[in-house]
Each structure stands twice: as C-alpha cells, then as structure tokens.
Amino acid sequence: MRELSFSDAIREAMVEEMRRDPAVFLMGEDVGVFNGVWGVSHDMLAEFGPERVRDTPISEIAIIGAGLGAAMMGMRPIVEIMFGDFLMCAGDQIVNQVAKARFMSGGKANVPLTIRVTSGAPGSAAAQHSQSPEAWFMNVPGLKLVTPATPSDAKGLLKAAMRGEDPVIFFEPKMLYADKGPVPEDPDFTVPLGKASVAREGTDVTVIAVGIMVKKALAAAEQLAREGISVEVVDPRTLVPLDKETLIASVAKTSRAVVVHEAHVRGGPGAEIAAMLAEEAIEYLDGPIMRVGAKNVPLPYSPVLENFVLPDVVDIVEAVKRLSGAAS
Amino acid sequence: MDDTQLSQYPKDFLAELYRRMVLVREFELRAIEERRNGLIPGFIHSCVGQEAAAIGATAALEPDDVITSTHRGHGHLIGKGGDPQFMMAELAARSSGYCLGRGGSLHMADFGLGILGANGIVGGGIPITVGAGLAFHMRGEKRVAVSFFGDGAVNEGAFHEAANLAGLWKLPVIFFCENNLYGEGTPQDQQAPIADLAERAAGYGFPGVIVDGNDVLAVYEAVKTAAERARAGDGPTMIEAKTYRYRGHYEGDPQVYRKPGEMEAWTCNDPISCFREALREAGLLEESALKGIEDGVQAQLDAAVAFAKSAPEPQPDEALAGVYADTHTGLVF
Numbered sequence: 001m002r003e004l005s006f007s008d009a010i011r012e013a014m015v016e017e018m019r020r021d022p023a024v025f026l027m028g029e030d031v032g033v034f035n036g037v038w039g040v041s042h043d044m045l046a047e048f049g050p051e052r053v054r055d056t057p058i059s060e061i062a063i064i065g066a067g068l069g070a071a072m073m074g075m076r077p078i079v080e081i082m083f084g085d086f087l088m089c090a091g092d093q094i095v096n097q098v099a100k101a102r103f104m105s106g107g108k109a110n111v112p113l114t115i116r117v118t119s120g121a122p123g124s125a126a127a128q129h130s131q132s133p134e135a136w137f138m139n140v141p142g143l144k145l146v147t148p149a150t151p152s153d154a155k156g157l158l159k160a161a162m163r164g165e166d167p168v169i170f171f172e173p174k175m176l177y178a179d180k181g182p183v184p185e186d187p188d189f190t191v192p193l194g195k196a197s198v199a200r201e202g203t204d205v206t207v208i209a210v211g212i213m214v215k216k217a218l219a220a221a222e223q224l225a226r227e228g229i230s231v232e233v234v235d236p237r238t239l240v241p242l243d244k245e246t247l248i249a250s251v252a253k254t255s256r257a258v259v260v261h262e263a264h265v266r267g268g269p270g271a272e273i274a275a276m277l278a279e280e281a282i283e284y285l286d287g288p289i290m291r292v293g294a295k296n297v298p299l300p301y302s303p304v305l306e307n308f309v310l311p312d313v314v315d316i317v318e319a320v321k322r323l324s325g326a327a328s
Numbered sequence: 329m330d331d332t333q334l335s336q337y338p339k340d341f342l343a344e345l346y347r348r349m350v351l352v353r354e355f356e357l358r359a360i361e362e363r364r365n366g367l368i369p370g371f372i373h374s375c376v377g378q379e380a381a382a383i384g385a386t387a388a389l390e391p392d393d394v395i396t397s398t399h400r401g402h403g404h405l406i407g408k409g410g411d412p413q414f415m416m417a418e419l420a421a422r423s424s425g426y427c428l429g430r431g432g433s434l435h436m437a438d439f440g441l442g443i444l445g446a447n448g449i450v451g452g453g454i455p456i457t458v459g460a461g462l463a464f465h466m467r468g469e470k471r472v473a474v475s476f477f478g479d480g481a482v483n484e485g486a487f488h489e490a491a492n493l494a495g496l497w498k499l500p501v502i503f504f505c506e507n508n509l510y511g512e513g514t515p516q517d518q519q520a521p522i523a524d525l526a527e528r529a530a531g532y533g534f535p536g537v538i539v540d541g542n543d544v545l546a547v548y549e550a551v552k553t554a555a556e557r558a559r560a561g562d563g564p565t566m567i568e569a570k571t572y573r574y575r576g577h578y579e580g581d582p583q584v585y586r587k588p589g590e591m592e593a594w595t596c597n598d599p600i601s602c603f604r605e606a607l608r609e610a611g612l613l614e615e616s617a618l619k620g621i622e623d624g625v626q627a628q629l630d631a632a633v634a635f636a637k638s639a640p641e642p643q644p645d646e647a648l649a650g651v652y653a654d655t656h657t658g659l660v661f
Contacts, residue, residue: 051466056493057489059492059493060489061455061485062490065458065486065490066456066462066493069456069459069462070460070466072456072459073394075463096449097447097456101445103650103651104427104430104431104435105427105430105431105445106427106428106650109444164653166652
C-alpha cells in the first residue's frame with residue numbers, strides 16, 4: 001500500500017469528500033492562502049477556490065457558529081480551529097449550541113459539522129498552545145470525539161465523521177503530522193466511529209492509549225517485550241462513542257490496565273476509562289488501573305520543565321512494570 | 329401612523345398584522361396563566377409590549393427565509409408561522425410539543441417554517457444565523473437569515489464576531505435588535521456607552537437603522553428594505569427596534585429596576601391598542617371586525633391549551649433518544 005503522511009491523509013480525506021459532495025467546504029483561520037498553519041490544507045484553495053476553502057477572521061465564535069448554522073441549512077462544513085486551546089474561545093457555541101441543537105430541537109436540527117483541531121505539545125509552545133483538551137468535551141453529551149493515531153485512521157475516521165450527521169471534534173496530534181504510514185486509496189474507505197483498534201496484541205498488560213500516545217505505547221511495548229512482558233496496546237480511536245466492548249475484552253485477557261494520554265491526568269480521558277473499567281470489568285482486574293498523563297500543571301515553556309511534565313515512553317514502561325510487579 | 333400610510337396596504341394584510349399581534353400577546357398571557365395553574369413547569373420570558381417588532385419583522389419575510397430567536401421568542405415564532413398548539417404543548421413539557429418536551433420555551437424550533445430555534449444563551453443564535461446566511465450565499469439562493477436579539481446581546485462577543493463575518497462576506501443576514509431598554513434587570517444605558525445600538529453596525533461596514541419598534545408598519549418596512557438589500561447581494565443590515573417590555577425579564581421577576589413613570593409612558597404607545605385605534609379611525613376595520621379577530625384568537629388559544637393539556641407526557645426513557653442521529657443503532661455513548 002502507498003504511504004502518506006498523517007497530514008496528507010487528512011488532506012486526502014477532505015479533498016475526496018469535497019470532490020464527491022458540493023455541500024462540503026473548509027473554513028478557518030489561514031486554511032487557504034497560507035495552506036493551513038500546519039500545512040494540512042496545502043493547495044486546496046487552488047483546486048476548490050475561495051468559496052469552498054474560506055479564510056476567516058480570527059473569530060472562533062463566528063467560525064464554529066457559522067459552521068453550525070450552515071450545517072443546519074444542509075451544508076457539511078469542516079471548520080478548522082488552529083489549536084485545541086482556542087476551542088475555549090468558542091465555548092458557548094460548541095457546548096451549548098453545536099452539541100445540543102439536535103436534542104433541544106426535538107430532532108429537528110441536523111448537524112453534520114466536523115471541527116478539526118490540533119492537540120498536544122509541539123515543544124516549547126507553552127501553556128496556551130500545547131493542551132490536549134479532549135476530556136473537556138467528554139462531559140458534554142451531543143459531541144463525538146475522535147482521536148486518530150495513524151495516517152490510515154486519520155483518513156478513515158475523518159471521512160466517517162464528515163459523512164455522519166452529528167457534530168464531531170476531530171483531534172489531530174500536531175506531532176503526528178509528519179509521520180508516514182500506509183493509507184488505503186479507496187475513496188470510500190472509512191473507519192466507523194466507536195470501534196477501537198488493537199494496535200498490538202499481548203497477554204500480560206493492556207495499555208489503552210489515546211492519540212499520539214499510541215505510538216509511545218507501542219514503543220514501550222517493544223521495550224517491555226525484550227524484558228519478557230507482553231503488552232497489548234488498544235487505541236480507542238474515538239472517546240465518544242467509546243468502544244467499551246473491545247477495551248473490556250482486552251482487560252479480560254490481560255487482567256491489568258494502564259490508560260495513557262497526553263492530557264493532564266486529573267479528569268483526563270483516563271479518568272472516564274478507568275471508572276468504566278472499574279464499574280464493568282473489575283472482576284477481571286488483578287491490580288489497580290493505572291493512569292499515565294501530563295502532570296497537573298500548565299504546560300511549561302522550558303524544554304526541561306516541559307519534558308518533566310509530559311508523559312513519555314519511560315512513564316508507560318514504569319507504570320506497566322509497577323503493575324506487573326504488583327500483580328506478580 | 330396616519331390614514332395615508334395605512335391606505336397603502338391591503339386591508340387583509342393590516343387585519344392579519346393585527347391578528348398576529350393579538351395572538352402573540354394573548355398567547356403570552358395564557359402561558360403566564362397556565363404557568364400559574366401548574367401546566368407549565370419552566371421559565372417564561374414574555375414579550376408583552378414588543379409584539380409590533382416581532383410581527384412587523386416576520387411579516388416582511390418569505391416562507392423560506394429563516395430566523396433565530398431568543399429567550400423572549402414566542403412572538404418571533406408565531407410571526408414565522410409557529411403553531412400555538414405545539415408551542416403550548418412544548419411549554420407544558422409534552423411529547424406533542426415542538427421539541428417533544430426536550431426544549432421548552434428557550435429552544436423551540438420548526439425547521440420547516442424556517443425557525444432555527446429560540447436560544448437560552450444571550451447572543452448565542454447570532455453566529456448560527458450568519459452560518460445560515462453563508463449556506464444561502466454559497467448555494468446562490470435568494471434567502472435571508474434574520475437574527476433576533478435584545479439590547480443585552482450587542483455586548484456579547486458572539487454579536488461582534490458574527491456581525492464582522494457577515495459584513496466581511498456580505499452575507500444575506502439581518503441583525504434585528506429589540507432594544508427594550510433592559511438587559512435582564514440592568515438598564516441599557518448602564519450596559520453600553522451609546523444610546524443608539526444601531527451605531528454598532530458602522531463598525532462592521534453595513535447600515536444600522538433605527539425604527540420605532542412599537543409601530544408594526546415601520547418595522548415591516550425596515551425589514552422589507554433590509555431583506556431586499558440582502559437578496560440583492562449587498563449584505564447585512566442591523567435594525568434597532570426601540571421598544572419596551574411590560575413584564576419582568578421572567579415571570580416572577582420583582583422588577584425593582586423600573587424607572588418611575590416609564591411604564592406609563594410606554595403603555596400610552598402600546599403597539600396593539602394604537603394600531604387597533606388607527607385601523608378603526610381610518611375606517612379600515614370596524615369594531616365588529618376587530619372584535620371578531622380578537623374572539624378568533626381566544627378560540628384558537630382555548631384549543632391550544634386544551635391540546636397541551638390532553639397531550640401525552642414523554643416516557644422517561646425518551647430522554648435517552650435523539651442526542652445523536654444514530655443513537656438508535658445501539659452504540660453505547
């Protein structure tokens with residue numbers, strides 16, 4: 001299979017859907033002339049023109065709100081918010097309008113809106129450009145939350161999001177954009193929302209990893225395999241809906257679970273996943289459910305401080321070993 | 329409002345404006361009464377006193393134009409064709425209501441009528457309206473999107489971002505501000521440093537028009553002009569309708585903030601009784617015809633209340649349906 005970067009896989013999903021469906025368009029800050037501040041939408045302006053690749057003012061409320069209104073009127077907008085941190089600028093539109101429109105209206109509002117946003121720390125971007133805000137929205141019924149970890153999933157999940165009828169926040173880890181991987185060319189290739197992926201099979205410990213941490217969990221698993229510990233890495237791929245079945249099946253096999261994400265540990269996605277496992281899979285567990293994530297401080301600027309705060313391969317290895325030791 | 333002005337309009341049109349204004353007021357008074365009687369569990373923010381703004385504005389729109397509304401939205405909905413029986417059933421939290429009992433007063437919507445929803449967040453509907461205008465613009469449709477909001481909303485960031493985007497892209501949007509002099513309990517002059525909120529439009533590159541919000545025909549003409557401008561591709565207009573709400577921000581509001589004499593001054597300029605008097609004096613509608621309209625409204629509202637009372641309450645587990653389009657597929661959320 002041909003290989004694409006994570007970034008180009010996302011671009012290909014958008015381009016294919018825009019060619020297929022005239023209702024699809026892209027709107028956001030610097031998505032056109034600038035090619036997207038991360039370069040994801042490069043040369044899309046040339047193909048689709050400024051009506052369908054719309055550069056907007058720096059107005060997150062208007063971008064999300066206009067996306068919602070256009071979606072209600074039958075368009076299928078993709079709106080790009082440059083940094084996940086900036087979603088808060090449009091907090092009301094996302095939480096009170098987009099998420100609830102269908103329910104509040106008794107099903108009259110259809111909201112096929114995809115909000116593409118970057119997440120994670122790109123290095124010395126400090127506290128307002130480095131966050132992984134997925135969990136902020138897990139407490140808001142009405143949104144679907146997608147966290148791709150590979151180029152193939154990025155393409156397939158984005159296409160599924162765009163073809164669906166519900167609002168999706170699609171979290172793109174900035175530090176994965178350059179990663180390459182095989183991506184199907186079939187223009188109808190999609191990955192359904194709500195299906196986890198077992199990224200590596202194992203028998204001793206389940207590591208449930210979100211977004212960029214899937215890659216780090218796989219590196220940890222490789223290292224641990226050399227030390228005789230067999231790690232299963234499960235990527236939920238979407239936090240809402242959450243594929244409980246696959247997560248529980250893995251834990252039933254390994255009896256040990258570590259949940260890993262780049263978001264802060266306190267109230268992060270791992271809190272929900274751990275609570276779910278405690279409620280629904282406690283009988284399989286031989287030890288505590290461990291969480292690995294960023295320490296509970298704002299993301300610092302200094303590389304020394306930042307590296308201390310962010311979770312890395314070594315933290316996953318340590319958690320798995322502690323859990324294996326505790327249970328052995 | 330003089331006879332010459334009235335004579336420009338067909339009698340049926342004037343009678344219909346009158347009927348709709350009476351329907352809005354009486355709907356509100358019935359809703360207030362039924363809330364006291366225990367039929368309605370939630371908030372009511374009535375628009376009593378502001379009927380001319382809602383009815384004049386919506387009368388100037390085409391059926392496929394769309395509106396977003398506010399917490400004080402019953403008049404806008406009725407003006408756009410909303411059915412009082414489904415509205416009353418929604419207020420009564422019944423399955424037959426506009427939102428199946430899930431939304432209540434603040435979220436009533438009927439997409440078939442171009443009602444994209446009232447809104448519980450001040451200014452929250454304004455960016456959505458701009459998005460609807462964007463959809464019309466992109467598809468080359470000659471439709472107009474109207475956002476109703478109050479004087480409080482012009483101090484929200486959502487208004488500024490939305491107005492800027494609509495002005496920049498020359499979208500077919502009308503920003504219709506009902507300035508009723510109070511944002512909740514605080515006077516408008518303590519919320520913004522300008523008395524004429526329409527001045528804000530200049531900053532976004534489109535006209536700001538001030539209109540007597542208690543004169544239904546003046547409002548109608550202002551919106552008609554703005555809609556023509558929008559359909560011609562010339563972009564948005566902001567209309568500030570100066571009006572006054574007679575009742576509290578919500579039912580139960582003690583209204584300690586009213587200025588002495590203010591209510592009396594405004595009720596002298598009541599949008600409904602002034603229009604009624606003008607129609608009668610001009611010989612366009614006789615007392616019996618006016619009375620007939622009023623009786624018809626009461627009969628319609630009797631039926632609406634009866635419908636709401638007899639409508640079923642939702643089953644508890646209906647709360648779990650309808651969050652997502654594919655909830656029914658059994659995905660666990």
